[in-house]
Amino acid sequence: xxxxxxxxxxxxxxxxxxxxxxxxxxxxxxxxxxxxxxxxxxxxxxxxxxxxxxxxxxxxxxxxxxxxxxxxxxxxxxxxxxxxxxxxxxxxxxxxxxxxxxxxxxxxxxxxxxxxxxxxxxxxxxxxxxxxxxxxxxxxxxxxxxxxxxxxxxxxxxxxxxxxxxxxxxxxxxxxxxxxxxxxxxxxxxxxxxxxxxxxxxxxxxxxxxxxxxxxxxxxxxxxxxxxxxxxxxxxxxxxxxxxxxxxxxxxxxxxxxxxxxxxxxxxxxxxxxxxxxxxxxxxxxxxxxxxxxxxxxxxxxxxxxxxxxxxxxxxxxxxxxxxxxxxxxxxxxxxxxxxxxxxxxxxxxxxxxxxxxxxxxxxxxxxxxxxxxxxxxxxxxxxxxxxxxxxxxxxxxxxxxxxxxxxxxxxxxxxxxxxxxxxxxxxxxxxxxxxxxxxxxxxxxxxxxxxxxxxxxxxxxxxxxxxxxxxxxxxxxxxxxxxxxxxxxxxxx
Ligand SMILES: *Cc1c(COP(=O)(O)O)cnc(C)c1O
Numbered sequence: 001x002x003x004x005x006x007x008x009x010x011x012x013x014x015x016x017x018x019x020x021x022x023x024x025x026x027x028x029x030x031x032x033x034x035x036x037x038x039x040x041x042x043x044x045x046x047x048x049x050x051x052x053x054x055x056x057x058x059x060x061x062x063x064x065x066x067x068x069x070x071x072x073x074x075x076x077x078x079x080x081x082x083x084x085x086x087x088x089x090x091x092x093x094x095x096x097x098x099x100x101x102x103x104x105x106x107x108x109x110x111x112x113x114x115x116x117x118x119x120x121x122x123x124x125x126x127x128x129x130x131x132x133x134x135x136x137x138x139x140x141x142x143x144x145x146x147x148x149x150x151x152x153x154x155x156x157x158x159x160x161x162x163x164x165x166x167x168x169x170x171x172x173x174x175x176x177x178x179x180x181x182x183x184x185x186x187x188x189x190x191x192x193x194x195x196x197x198x199x200x201x202x203x204x205x206x207x208x209x210x211x212x213x214x215x216x217x218x219x220x221x222x223x224x225x226x227x228x229x230x231x232x233x234x235x236x237x238x239x240x241x242x243x244x245x246x247x248x249x250x251x252x253x254x255x256x257x258x259x260x261x262x263x264x265x266x267x268x269x270x271x272x273x274x275x276x277x278x279x280x281x282x283x284x285x286x287x288x289x290x291x292x293x294x295x296x297x298x299x300x301x302x303x304x305x306x307x308x309x310x311x312x313x314x315x316x317x318x319x320x321x322x323x324x325x326x327x328x329x330x331x332x333x334x335x336x337x338x339x340x341x342x343x344x345x346x347x348x349x350x351x352x353x354x355x356x357x358x359x360x361x362x363x364x365x366x367x368x369x370x371x372x373x374x375x376x377x378x379x380x381x382x383x384x385x386x387x388x389x390x391x392x393x394x395x396x397x398x399x400x401x402x403x404x405x406x407x408x409x410x411x412x413x414x415x416x417x418x419x420x421x422x423x424x425x426x427x428x429x430x431x432x433x434x435x436x437x438x439x440x441x442x443x444x445x446x447x448x449x450x451x452x453x454x455x456x457x458x459x460x461x462x463x464x465x466x467x468x469x470x471x472x473x474x475x476x477x478x479x480x481x482x483x484x485x486x487x488x489x490x491x492x493x494x
Contacts, residue, residue: 001014001031001032001033001035001060001061001062001063002031002032003016003017003029003030003031003032003229004029004030004032004340005023005024005025005027005028005029005030005340006023006027006028006029006030006329006330006332006333006340006343006344007023007025007026007027007340007343007344007347008023008025008027008340008344009340010023010024010025010027011032012029013064013127014061014062014063014064014065014124014229015064015065015123015124015125015127015128016124016128017029017229017230018117018120018121018124018222018228018229018230019121019124019125019128019130019134019220019222020222021205021221021222021223021225021227021228022202022205022206022223022227022228025344026206026344026347027329027340027343027344027347028227028229028326028327028329028330028333029229030229030330030333030334031061031229034275034278034279035060035061035279036279036280037057037060037240037279037280037281038280039254039255041056042240042243042244042247042254042281043254045240045244046244046247046248047248048244049075050078050085050086050087050237050241051071051074051075051077051078051079051086052071052074053237053240053241053244054074054078054116054234054237054238054241055067055070055071055074056237057233057236057237057240057279058070058074058233058234058237060279061229061233062120062233064127065120065123065124065127066123069119069123070119073116073119073120073123074116076119077115077116077119078115080104080105080111080115081103081104081105081111081115082103082463082464083103086103086104086112087099087100087101087103087112087238087241087242088100088103089242089245089246089421090393091251092387092391092393092422093391095417095418095419095420096406096419096420096422097242097246097251097419097420097421097422098393098399098421098422098424099238099242099260099421099422099423099424100424101238101423101424101425102396102424102425102426102427102430103427103463104147105147105150105465106143106146106147106150106176106465107426107427107429107430107463107465107466108143108146108147108319108425108426108427108430109143109235109269109423109424109425109426110143110144110146110147110148111147111150111151112234112235112237112238113226113230113231113232113233113234113235114144114147114148114150114151114224114231115147115150115151116151116230116234117148117151117152117224117228117230117231117234118151118152118155118158120230120233121134121136121158121222121230122155122156122157122158124230125157130220132215132218132219132220133157133158133159133218133219133220134157134158134159134219134220134221134222135158135159135160135161135214135219135220135221135222135489135493136148136152136158136159136160136161136221136222136223136224137161137163137201137204137205137221137222137223137489138160138161138162138163138201138223138224138225139163139164139194139197139198139200139201139202139225140162140163140164140169140177140194140197141164141165141168141169141194141265141318141319141320141321141322142164142168142169142170142173142174142318142319143173143319143425143426143430144224144225144226145162145163145164145169145173145177145187146173146176146177146180148160148162148224149162149177149180149182149185149187150180151224152182152184152185152224153180153181153182153184153185154182154183154184155184158184159184159185159186159219159492159493160184160185160186160224161185161186161187161188161488161489161492162177162185162186162187162188163188163189163190163197163200163201163485164177164187164188164189164190164197165189165190165192165193165194165196165197166189166190166191166192166479167193167314168193168194168197168314168318168321169318170318170430170431170433170434170447171433171447172429172430172431172432172447172466172469173318173430175447175469175472175474176466176469177476178474178475178476178477179469179472179473179474179475180475180476181472181475186476186488186492187475187476188476188478188479188480188485188488189478189479189480190479190480190481190482190485191479191480191481191482192482193312193314193321194318194321194322195312195322195323195324196482197482198225198322198324198326199324199482200482200483200485201225201485203485204221204485204486204489205221205223207486210486210489213490214489214493217490217493219493225266225326226266226268226269226326226327227326227327231268232268232271232272232275232327235268235269235272236272236273236275236276236279238272239260239272239273239276239281239283240276240281242258242260242421243258243281243282243283246258246419246421251419252419255282256282256418256419257282257283257284257418258282258283258284258418258419258420258421259283259284259285259286259287259409259416259418259419259420259421260273260283260285260286260287260420260421260422260423261287261289261402261403261405261406261409261420261421261422261423262286262287262288262289262402262423263289263290263317263320263398263399263401263402263423263425264288264289264290264296264320264325265319265320265321265322265325266322266325266326266327267288267296267325267326267327267328267330267331268326268327269423269425270286270288270370271327271328271330271331273286273423274286274331274334274369277369278334284416284418285369285370285371285409285413285416285418286369286370286371287370287371287372287373287402287405287406287409287420288300288370288371288372288373288405289372289373289374289375289401289402289404289405289406290320290372290373290374290375290401290405291313291315291317291320291321291374291375291376291377291380291401292313292315292374292376292377293312293313293315293320293321293322293323294374295307295310295323295325296325296328296372297372297373297374299328299372300366300367300370300371300372301372302363303357303358303359303360303362303363303366304355304356304357304358305328305350305355305356305357306354306355307323307324307350307354307355308353308354308355309354310323315377315397316377316380316381316397316431316434317380317397317398317400317401317431319398319425319426320398320401324350329343329347331366332346332358335358335362335365335366336358336362346358371409371412371413373405373408373409374401374405375400375401375404375405379404380397380400380401380404380438381400381434381437381438382404382438383395383400383401383403383404383407384397384400384403384435384438384439385438385439387403388439388458392458394428394435394439394454394457394458394460395424395428395435396424396425396426396427396428396430396431396435397426397431397434397435397438398425398426398431399422399423399424399425399426400438402422402423402424402425403422406420406422427463427466428454428458428460429451429454429455429460429462429463429466430466432444432447432448432450432451432453432454433445433447433450435450435454436450436453436454436457439454439457439458440453440457448470451466451467
C-alpha cells in the first residue's frame with residue numbers, strides 16, 4: 001500500500017509517510033485507497049484482545065511492516081494502560097455508551113497512538129536505512145506533548161522537543177510536561193496561542209534552510225502531531241474495537257450502524273472514525289463536537305472554512321482550542337474526489353486569505369456523514385454536573401463538550417434510533433479544577449486539592465501517573481517568543 005500527498009504527486013511507502021510526517025509539498029499523506037475489512041474478518045476480530053485488534057487494523061495499512069513485530073509492539077504499548085482493556089466501552093444509558101480512551105500513561109486519548117508511534121517510526125526508519133538521528137518536533141495544546149514525551153523518552157537514535165503555548169494549557173498539563181524525565185527530551189513554552197505554536201513548528205518543517213542546518217548536525221525531522229499517518233492509524237483501531245464490543249455483548253446485530261460523537265480540535269480523532277467507516281465498519285453519523293472555538297461547526301454547517309476575523313477563545317477544554325484544524329485537509333481531499341490541485345488551492349487560500357469554501361455538492365456529501373455542534377463553557381459545566389447527578393459518572397471537560405453536543409443531536413434527531421458511542425478523551429483528574437467546579441461550583445487554586453476533592457466525591461481511582469506528579473522536580477522552565485523556536489531547536493542539538 002502506497003501513500004499519496006493531499007496536495008500533489010508525491011507517492012511514498014508507509015514507512016516513508018511515517019518517518020517523513022508531512023509531504024514535501026506541504027500536504028498530508030493519505031492511503032492511496034481504503035483497505036476493506038470484510039464481515040468475516042470482523043467476526044474473527046471479536047475474540048481478539050485490544051492489542052490484536054489494533055494490530056489487525058494497522059497491518060491493513062502498514063503492509064511492509066513485519067506482522068509479528070507489529071503485534072509485539074501493540075502488546076507492549078497497550079500493556080502500559082491501567083486495567084485489562086485499553087479502550088473499555090461503558091454503558092451509560094439505553095443506547096448510549098462511553099468509549100474511555102484515557103487509561104494510558106498520560107491520561108488522555110493521545111496515548112492510544114503515541115505509545116505505539118515510537119515503534120512505527122523506529123521500524124520504519126530501519127526499513128528505509130536512515131542513518132541520521134531523528135528529531136521529533138511537536139506543537140501541543142497540552143495532551144500530545146506529554147503523551148509524545150512519555151512515548152519517545154529514551155528511544156534510541158531519537159530526540160524529542162515539545163513546544164506548548166505559554167498560557168494555553170492547564171496547570172496539570174504543564175506540570176506533566178515540565179517534569180518529564182528522559183535524556184533525549186526538551187520542553188519549551190512559546191509566547192502565543194496554540195495556532196501560533198503549531199504554525200511555528202510547521203514553518204520549520206517547511207523550511208529548506210532549517211532542514212539544511214539540521215542536516216549539518218546529522219539530524220532529520222519527524223512529527224508526532226496528528227498530521228502524521230502513524231498517529232492516525234492506531235486511532236482507527238478503537239472504533240473497530242468499540243463496535244466489536246457492542247457486537248459481542250449483543251447490544252447490536254451484525255451490520256447495524258452505530259453513531260459516534262467525538263470532541264474535536266485538530267480533526268484527528270474524528271477523522272479516524274471516518275476512515276474506519278470507509279474501511280467498511282458500519283458507522284452511521286459522526287457528530288463533531290467543538291467548544292467555543294467552533295470553526296468546524298460553522299464549516300460543517302455552511303461549507304465555508306473561515307479563520308479570518310475569528311477570535312481565539314481560551315476555554316476549559318484547551319486541547320480543543322484550535323482554529324486551524326490540520327487534519328480537516330484529509331477530509332476535504334476526500335470530498336473533492338481526491339483532487340490534489342483543488343485541495344492545494346484551498347489550503348493556499350486558507351493560509352493567505354484565511355478562508356475557503358467547498359461546493360454545494362461537497363457540503364451535502366459532508367452533511368450525510370457529519371453532524372456538527374458546539375458547547376459553550378456554561379453548557380459544558382452544566383452537562384458534566386447533570387450526568388454526574390443523574391448517574392454518578394464523572395467526565396472531563398472535553399468529554400463534557402462531546403456529551404453536550406450529543407444531547408443536542410438526540411434532541412434534533414429524535415428519529416435516529418441508532419446506538420451512540422461518545423468518545424471520552426481524558427480523565428477528569430487531568431482537568432481537576434474545572435471538573436471540580438462543574439461538579440460542585442467550588443473553585444480551588446491548587447490542582448492536587450482538586451484531585452483530592454474529586455476523589456472524595458466520585459470514588460473514582462486517581463491515576464498513579466497524576467498522583468505522583470506533585471513530588472517530581474520541574475526540569476523545564478523556558479519561555480520564548482514564537483520567532484525563536486528554531487533557535488531553541490539548534491540549542492537543543494548542540
Ligand atoms: C487532542 C484532544 C482532543 C482533540 O482531538 P483531535 O484529534 O485534535 O480532534 C480532544 N480531547 C482531548 C482530551 C485531547 O487531548
